[in-house]
Amino acid sequence: QQQVKQSPQSLIVQKGGISIINCAYENTAFDYFPWYQQFPGKGPALLIAIRPDVSEKKEGRFTISFNKSAKQFSLHIMDSQPGDSATYFCAASSGAGSYQLTFGKGTKLSVIP
Amino acid sequence: SQTIHQWPATLVQPVGSPLSLECTVEGTSNPNLYWYRQAAGRGLQLLFYSVGIGQISSEVPQNLSASRPQDRQFILSSKKLLLSDSGFYLCAWNPGFYEQYFGPGTRLTVT
Numbered sequence: 001q002q003q004v005k006q007s008p009q010s011l012i013v014q015k016g017g018i019s020i021i022n023c024a025y026e027n028t029a030f031d032y033f034p035w036y037q038q039f040p041g042k043g044p045a046l047l048i049a050i051r052p053d054v055s056e057k058k059e060g061r062f063t064i065s066f067n068k069s070a071k072q073f074s075l076h077i078m079d080s081q082p083g084d085s086a087t088y089f090c091a092a093s094s095g096a097g098s099y100q101l102t103f104g105k106g107t108k109l110s111v112i113p
Numbered sequence: 114s115q116t117i118h119q120w121p122a123t124l125v126q127p128v129g130s131p132l133s134l135e136c137t138v139e140g141t142s143n144p145n146l147y148w149y150r151q152a153a154g155r156g157l158q159l160l161f162y163s164v165g166i167g168q169i170s171s172e173v174p175q176n177l178s179a180s181r182p183q184d185r186q187f188i189l190s191s192k193k194l195l196l197s198d199s200g201f202y203l204c205a206w207n208p209g210f211y212e213q214y215f216g217p218g219t220r221l222t223v224t
Contacts, residue, residue: 034211034213041218042217042218043203043205043215043216043217043218044203046212046213046214049211089156089157093211095211097164098145098147098163098170098207099145099207099210099211099213100159100162101159103156103157105156106156
């Protein structure tokens with residue numbers, strides 16, 4: 001019930017291509033869905049987040065698409081660059097208590113020149 | 114602006130030795146604080162969280178403990194380290210709302 005399932009585990013994309021990472025959840029109480037970007041040896045950085053009242057949110061080359069009925073959300077990275085090579089985590093929160101996040105297991109993205 | 118600090122950045126400790134990792138947040142008050150562990154190439158495991166001074170909730174039974182002696186200070190401790198305690202320890206905070214921000218992490222190697 002509390003899980004967030006993330007796929008794929010790893011992804012290789014050509015420079016300039018579109019990277020797509022998907023997540024699915026079961027808990028209908030979740031109402032906040034962030035994505036984090038983590039470079040090796042660094043802490044995860046909040047990249048972009050969405051609430052369920054909208055179906056899409058865009059910030060620069062990064063877009064979250066959200067499908068409430070399917071309980072799925074995805075991260076799209078347009079014009080992927082080698083500097084985007086990192087591990088990406090999706091997460092979800094219901095806001096209950098301390099606003100804990102339930103994380104997916106991560107996707108290692110490699111953007112090749 | 115808010116800043117989160119963790120120290121030390123790296124630590125190598127022998128099995129059976131004690132541990133103390135510190136996390137402090139600047140520029141905010143009464144944050145929610147979290148400790149996570151990340152094994153090599155793995156996801157984020159929530160260990161402890163705190164919604165206020167002296168209030169600690171444990172998510173996973175561990176060889177670890179946490180304390181919050183001051184509003185913006187969060188400490189992770191162990192009396193006797195195990196090999197399995199090796200990992201990347203991350204502190205995080207949120208301002209009592211959804212956005213959660215991570216610190217730079219501490220790389221712990223138990224030998």
